[in-house]
Amino acid sequence: MMTQFTDDSDPTALIVISGVLMIVGLFRVFYSIFSSVRYISGQVLKSAESMILDIQAA
Numbered sequence: 001m002m003t004q005f006t007d008d009s010d011p012t013a014l015i016v017i018s019g020v021l022m023i024v025g026l027f028r029v030f031y032s033i034f035s036s037v038r039y040i041s042g043q044v045l046k047s048a049e050s051m052i053l054d055i056q057a058a
C-alpha cells in the first residue's frame with residue numbers, strides 16, 4: 001500500500017530535502033564553473049608558454 005503526502009505531513013522534512021538539493025545543485029554549478037576556468041587558464045598558459053619559447057628561439 002502506497003502512502004500519500006497529505007496536508008498534515010511534516011513540513012520540516014520537505015524543507016530539509018529542498019535545502020540539501022539546493023546545496024548539491026549549487027555545488028555542481030560552482031564546480032563546473034571552476035572546471036571551466038581551470039581549463040581555460042590552462043589553455044592560456046599553454047599558448048603563452050609557446051609564445052615565450054618562440055621568442056627565445058628567435
